[in-house]
Amino acid sequence: NSHIENNLVGVFVSFGKAAIMNSHLFRNTTAGLDVNGASPSVMISNSNLSFNGRGLRTGGGATVRMTHLDIAFNTVFAWENTGGVIQTHVDNRSIAAGSGALTPVVF
Numbered sequence: 001n002s003h004i005e006n007n008l009v010g011v012f013v014s015f016g017k018a019a020i021m022n023s024h025l026f027r028n029t030t031a032g033l034d035v036n037g038a039s040p041s042v043m044i045s046n047s048n049l050s051f052n053g054r055g056l057r058t059g060g061g062a063t064v065r066m067t068h069l070d071i072a073f074n075t076v077f078a079w080e081n082t083g084g085v086i087q088t089h090v091d092n093r094s095i096a097a098g099s100g101a102l103t104p105v106v107f
Helices: none
Strands: 004-005 009-013 015-021 023-028 029-035 040-050 054-060 063-072 077-082 084-090 100-104
Touching: 004 009, 009 015, 009 023, 023 029, 029 040, 029 063, 040 054, 054 063, 054 084, 063 077, 077 084
Parallel strands: 004 023, 009 029, 015 040, 023 040, 029 054, 040 063, 054 077, 063 084, 084 100
Antiparallel strands: none
16 A cells, blocks of 8 residues: 655565555656566555556566556556566556566466
């Protein structure tokens, strides 16, 4: 239930596990959510990642599971996956291109 805006990165996770729910990550210069590292894991649901440099960025061995998201009007990508894993439920909405594969999952 957070509103995070006007930062370099809204939320950065580099290790461990995190859950983000009912949050708004807006107008962050690099990314709304950046998950990057050897093995961090994030579940994000019922949230909005908009007007950022990138909505969601992953890398390394990171895993992001997302459901009920709106990812819109980001400058570069809705999502950028550079070596991480993005698992998505079919109920997300995005506007704009993304790079890297999204793996549909049922959870």
